[in-house]
Amino acid sequence: MQGSNTQRKLTIQDIARLAGVSKATVSRVLNHRPSVNPSLRERVLRTIHEYGFIPNATATGLASGHTRLLGVLAPPLTWPAIPEIMRGVAEYIEGSPYEIVLYSISFERNHSDVLDRILSMSMVSGLLAILPGGLGRYLYQRFHLGLPLVVIDDQKVPAQVPRVGIDNVNSAYTATRYLLELGHRRIAHIQGPLHYLCSQERYQGYCRALEEAGITPDPNLLLQGSFEVESGQRCAETLFSRPRNAWPTAIFSANDQMAYGVMDVAERLGVRIPEDVSLVGFDDNMLSSHLRPPLTTVHQPFSDMGFKAVELLLNMLDSQHSKQQEECSIHLQLPTQLCIRKSSGPPYYLLS
Amino acid sequence: MQGSNTQRKLTIQDIARLAGVSKATVSRVLNHRPSVNPSLRERVLRTIHEYGFIPNATATGLASGHTRLLGVLAPPLTWPAIPEIMRGVAEYIEGSPYEIVLYSISFERNHSDVLDRILSMSMVSGLLAILPGGLGRYLYQRFHLGLPLVVIDDQKVPAQVPRVGIDNVNSAYTATRYLLELGHRRIAHIQGPLHYLCSQERYQGYCRALEEAGITPDPNLLLQGSFEVESGQRCAETLFSRPRNAWPTAIFSANDQMAYGVMDVAERLGVRIPEDVSLVGFDDNMLSSHLRPPLTTVHQPFSDMGFKAVELLLNMLDSQHSKQQEECSIHLQLPTQLCIRKSSGPPYYLLS
DNA sequence: TTGTATGCGTTATCAC
DNA sequence: GTGATAACGCATACAA
Numbered sequence: 001m002q003g004s005n006t007q008r009k010l011t012i013q014d015i016a017r018l019a020g021v022s023k024a025t026v027s028r029v030l031n032h033r034p035s036v037n038p039s040l041r042e043r044v045l046r047t048i049h050e051y052g053f054i055p056n057a058t059a060t061g062l063a064s065g066h067t068r069l070l071g072v073l074a075p076p077l078t079w080p081a082i083p084e085i086m087r088g089v090a091e092y093i094e095g096s097p098y099e100i101v102l103y104s105i106s107f108e109r110n111h112s113d114v115l116d117r118i119l120s121m122s123m124v125s126g127l128l129a130i131l132p133g134g135l136g137r138y139l140y141q142r143f144h145l146g147l148p149l150v151v152i153d154d155q156k157v158p159a160q161v162p163r164v165g166i167d168n169v170n171s172a173y174t175a176t177r178y179l180l181e182l183g184h185r186r187i188a189h190i191q192g193p194l195h196y197l198c199s200q201e202r203y204q205g206y207c208r209a210l211e212e213a214g215i216t217p218d219p220n221l222l223l224q225g226s227f228e229v230e231s232g233q234r235c236a237e238t239l240f241s242r243p244r245n246a247w248p249t250a251i252f253s254a255n256d257q258m259a260y261g262v263m264d265v266a267e268r269l270g271v272r273i274p275e276d277v278s279l280v281g282f283d284d285n286m287l288s289s290h291l292r293p294p295l296t297t298v299h300q301p302f303s304d305m306g307f308k309a310v311e312l313l314l315n316m317l318d319s320q321h322s323k324q325q326e327e328c329s330i331h332l333q334l335p336t337q338l339c340i341r342k343s344s345g346p347p348y349y350l351l352s
Numbered sequence: 353m354q355g356s357n358t359q360r361k362l363t364i365q366d367i368a369r370l371a372g373v374s375k376a377t378v379s380r381v382l383n384h385r386p387s388v389n390p391s392l393r394e395r396v397l398r399t400i401h402e403y404g405f406i407p408n409a410t411a412t413g414l415a416s417g418h419t420r421l422l423g424v425l426a427p428p429l430t431w432p433a434i435p436e437i438m439r440g441v442a443e444y445i446e447g448s449p450y451e452i453v454l455y456s457i458s459f460e461r462n463h464s465d466v467l468d469r470i471l472s473m474s475m476v477s478g479l480l481a482i483l484p485g486g487l488g489r490y491l492y493q494r495f496h497l498g499l500p501l502v503v504i505d506d507q508k509v510p511a512q513v514p515r516v517g518i519d520n521v522n523s524a525y526t527a528t529r530y531l532l533e534l535g536h537r538r539i540a541h542i543q544g545p546l547h548y549l550c551s552q553e554r555y556q557g558y559c560r561a562l563e564e565a566g567i568t569p570d571p572n573l574l575l576q577g578s579f580e581v582e583s584g585q586r587c588a589e590t591l592f593s594r595p596r597n598a599w600p601t602a603i604f605s606a607n608d609q610m611a612y613g614v615m616d617v618a619e620r621l622g623v624r625i626p627e628d629v630s631l632v633g634f635d636d637n638m639l640s641s642h643l644r645p646p647l648t649t650v651h652q653p654f655s656d657m658g659f660k661a662v663e664l665l666l667n668m669l670d671s672q673h674s675k676q677q678e679e680c681s682i683h684l685q686l687p688t689q690l691c692i693r694k695s696s697g698p699p700y701y702l703l704s
Numbered sequence: 705t706t707g708t709a710t711g712c713g714t715t716a717t718c719a720c
Numbered sequence: 721g722t723g724a725t726a727a728c729g730c731a732t733a734c735a736a
Contacts, residue, residue, distance in 0.1 A: 009474065011729055022707045027731055037705060054472035058413040059729030062712050067410060069453070076442065077435035078638065086429045090456035099475070101421070102454040104442035120406035122361060123451070229642065260642045267644055286430065290581060290612045292619055292644040363713055374723045379715060387721060411713030414728050 010053045019047040030055055070313065071124035073103045073115075075131050080257065080285040081302050085130060085152065088306025096314060112138045119147065126313045128152065133195075148320060150313045152305055154198045162316065164309045164332035168198045171298045171336040172205025172252070175280050178338055179250045180213045183350045184278065188221040188248035190235045190258050196227075202254050202282060221248050225258045232261020240269050249347035250278035256285045256297055263291065263343075274345040284339055293342035301334045308332055362405045371399040382407055422665065423476035425455045425467075427483050432609065432637040433654050437482060437504065440658025448666060464490045471499065478665045480504065485547075500672060502665045504657055506550045514668065516661045516684035520550045523650045523688040524557025524604070527632050530648075530690055531602045532565045535702045536630065540573040540600035542587045542610050548579075554606050554634060573600050577610045584613020592621050601699035602630035608637045608649055615643065615695075626697040636691055645694035653686045660684055 012030070016023045021040060028036045029044045047053075061067040072089060074082055093100055101124050105111055115138055118124070126148035129139055136151070140158050143149040151163040179187050189206045192199030207217050223235035232253060239247060253259040259281035266273050273279050273293055281288060281297035288295040312330065345351075364382070368375045373392060380388045381396045399405075413419040424441060426434055445452055453476050457463055467490050470476070478500035481491055488503070492510050495501040503515040531539050541558045544551030559569050575587035584605060591599060605611040611633035618625050625631050625645055633640060633649035640647040664682065697703075 009472075009729095012731095013729080023730075024707060024732080025705090028706090031731080035705060040706085052468065052472070054469055056414075056729055057473035057475040058410055058419060059712095060731080061410040062408075062414050062714085062728085063730040063732085065712075065731090072454075077429060077438045083429035083435050086454075086456065090428065090454075094457075100454045100456075102424075102438075102442075102452045104438065104452075105446075116404070117406055120361075120404070121409040123409040260639070263644070264642060287612070287639045290616060291642075292615070361713095364715095365713080375714080376716090376723055376725095377721085380722090383715080389721060392721085408713055411728090412715075414730090415713075415715040417715090417728075 009056065010051055012053075012055065015044065015047055015051065015053050018051070019044045066125040066317075067123060068098050069101050069124045070098050070310070071101050071103055071118060071127040073105065073118075073127060073129045073132055073135070075133075076104060076106060079131075081283060081300070082130065084286070084302035085306035085309075088303035088308075089128070089310050090306075091303070092307045092310040092314075096310075098314065111135065115139070115142075126150075126317050128309050128313055148313060148316045150309045150316070152309050154196055156197050159329045159331075162312055162330040164305050164312065164334065166300055166305075166336050167333050168201035169205040169208070171338075172202035172254075172282070173209045174205075174336075174338050175282070175298050176206045176209035176252055177212075178340070179252065179278060179280060179344065180209060180215075182250075182278065182344065182346045184248075184250040184347050185215060186218070186221065186248040187250045187252055188223060188239060189217075190223045190225045190232060190251060190253040190262070192225060192227050192254040192258075194224075199254055206252055220246070225254065227255050227257060229257050229261040229264070232258030233265050234261070236262040236265035240265065240271055248277065249349075250280070250344070252280045252282075254282055256281035256283040256288045256295060259288075259295055259297070259343075260291070263295075273343050275348060275351070278344040278347070280344055289339075289341065291343075296341045296344040297339055299337045299339050301336070304334055308334065361408065362403055364405075364407060367396065367399055367403065367405050370403070371396045418477040418669075419475060420450045421453050421476045422450050422662070423453050423455055423470060423479040425457065425470075425479060425481045425484055425487070427485075428456060428458060431483075433635060433652070434482065436638070436654035437658035437661075440655035440660075441480070441662050442658075443655070444659045444662040444666075448662075450666065463487065467491070467494075478502075478669050480661050480665055500665060500668045502661045502668070504661050506548055508549050511681045511683075514664055514682040516657050516664065516686065518652055518657075518688050519685050520553035521557040521560070523690075524554035524606075524634070525561045526557075526688075526690050527634065527650050528558045528561035528604055529564075530692070531604065531630060531632060531696065532561060532567075534602075534630065534696065534698045536600075536602040536699050537567060538570070538573060538600040539602045539604055540575060540591060541569075542575045542577045542584060542603060542605040542614070544577060544579050544606040544610075546576075551606055558604055572598070577606065579607050579609060581609050581613040581616070584610030585617050586613075588614040588617035592617065592623055600629065601701075602632070602696070604632045604634075606634055608633035608635045608640045608647060611640075611647055611649070611695075612643070615647075625695050627703070628700060630696040630699070632696055641691075641693065643695075648693045648696040649691055651689045651691050653688070656686055660686065 012023050012026045016026045021044060026044055029041050077083055103118060115135055119142060128150050130152045131154060132139055139149055140161055143161050151157050151161055153165045157163050191203050210217050225231035225235055251262055259279055262279055271277055281295050284297045284299035288297050364375050364378045368378045373396060377392060378396055381393050429435055455470060467487055471494060480502050482504045483506060484491055491501055492513055495513050503509055503513055505517045509515055543555050562569050577583035577587055603614055611631055614631055623629055633647050636649045636651035640649050
């Protein structure tokens with residue numbers, strides 16, 4: 001027993017012998033080099049197919065200097081958005097010769113050492129970083145040193161670093177405006193953690209909509225959450241423990257998860273949604289439409305984001321290889337969509 | 353520009369020169385070979401550390417014949433259980449020198465060619481197959497040919513193939529028994545797709561509990577689902593379109609997703625849960641406790657399953673390397689737990 | 705167009 | 721214990 005599988009693996013040498021050509025020719029055929037006699041190519045291809053030969057990826061990598069592996073640096077997959085993003089990633093990858101090396105990391109601490117190791121091994125030829133948080137700065141350094149990199153979402157990334165995301169300000173603006181148009185005047189906002197740019201941007205959009213409607217954002221209606229369900233519960237408890245006339249008539253949560261927390265508490269306290277309080281989320285996680293009531297929320301095209309990001313990354317790899325590295329800055333902003341469902345409606349005092 | 357990063361990568365050769373030893377010695381130090389002079393080892397380690405040298409993974413792989421990559425073959429990550437499993441996988445991996453190559457595949461068709469390609473590239477030194485479905489048979493073949501393989505859940509796998517899963521029969525039995533003890537006599541079952549072994553096993557457990565209670569399973573109360581939310585909706589519509597006295601007083605769904613569908617329809621038709629109908633699911637997906645009402649369900653330790661599976665796989669790789677491949681069959685059955693929440697209660701006719 | 709020879713960075717097999 | 725040197729399987733510059 002020598003490797004994983006018992007029967008000795010075929011090498012390019014074997015195919016060369018079997019087809020009566022040299023290793024070089026087989027290699028050329030495998031790499032679609034144009035300069036090879038059609039009849040020879042045919043013969044080689046036949047033997048390759050006949051014996052089911054597949055070139056050893058490790059050797060290819062060593063000889064060519066670049067692997068067909070793409071690193072994906074991501075938060076734990078249990079974050080609701082990540083599987084959706086990965087679905088898009090997988091979809092694009094499936095039609096490509098690349099595979100995914102998944103670096104699932106908890107980004108709480110600064111794993112810059114981990115990152116160094118990953119990249120120094122020269123195991124992946126490019127990196128897709130999903131919400132890299134504090135690791136961003138290290139990545140951007142490496143990017144400027146030549147690392148093919150695409151970032152998804154949120155960061156205050158240097159303009160040159162290719163990234164895909166959404167327009168958080170406008171999306172939040174649209175959501176808030178929707179509530180205003182329903183007649184709401186007291187709209188609370190549960191904000192995400194401040195070290196996320198998107199938290200600040202969504203808050204901006206919220207404020208802008210309010211101010212446009214002649215409403216000064218009320219600090220008492222701004223709650224600080226952490227994007228987790230529990231934080232939504234805490235914020236809801238804070239709000240609903242106040243005298244009834246101090247309640248908002250609507251709550252705009254910076255993500256769906258915190259909105260779930262609000263719904264939990266509302267249920268427990270007998271606060272009816274949307275009759276007593278309207279609720280709007282952000283993200284449109286998979287289950288948000290199955291909640292009771294179904295959650296009105298801003299849909300993020302996560303799957304598309306993953307898809308486009310990988311597409312971008314692979315294009316970069318190709319163009320890098322053909323030496324025509326372009327210098328323009330790439331920032332894909334994908335459109336979001338407000339999904340109006342049952343958790344929102346006119347304020348109670350406008351109900352007939 | 354020659355690679356990803358501009359400055360030329362250090363090689364083992366460079367370190368050897370800098371430390372005044374030969375490549376071989378550096379290699380020995382890197383691989384923790386005992387036979388090397390402590391003072392030399394010290395010197396080599398210092399230069400390695402000083403220059404931040406990290407051996408090239410590709411070259412190591414080619415020379416040694418085995419990579420530090422583990423393949424994970426999995427259904428789309430949007431299946432609710434998968435991220436949970438992957439969390440356990442990632443947790444174990446993080447403490448190991450291995451990395452994960454994620455093969456996210458839709459298992460609808462028989463991608464045995466994909467599998468062949470994956471394995472022939474000899475890029476991964478072991479494979480964790482999560483719910484491989486129809487691909488199983490190919491995998492077991494490869495296993496017997498020497499592929500280090502661990503399977504998670506469900507399959508009718510040959511006894512020799514190491515796998516981790518749960519006891520579906522007993523878990524379903526427990527859930528059904530719980531409903532019986534509440535006083536239910538007409539308990540419907542929404543079954544999963546029949547080509548999943550777990551669907552059949554859960555049905556078995558359901559039947560056994562019923563029969564033990566002297567109840568013959570009623571074919572009219574057996575609905576065929578597909579594990580998707582929509583199928584749960586269809587089944588619920590079927591049930592609730594019957595005359596009220598033909599309704600079940602409880603529904604045991606073979607997974608949580610289908611239970612969500614039931615809740616959707618119940619909400620729409622004004623059927624109260626649990627007052628009119630009790631509902632019990634299976635899986636305990638992350639959001640099941642946040643539904644209204646929170647779903648009573650059988651908790652599967654998905655994260656543990658992923659953790660244990662990788663642990664098993666890495667142990668196999670180690671023992672394979674030291675030629676002591678054991679021949680006993682390994683089947684880890686992890687315990688499940690019935691989580692009783694608000695979606696279940698006594699039948700309406702027993703309510704005070 | 706095709707074959708030969710060398711290199712990729714490491715491990716493993718020898719002698720010493 | 722240590723250092724040359726031959727694999728590992730493929731890509732590629734160079735020669736033919």
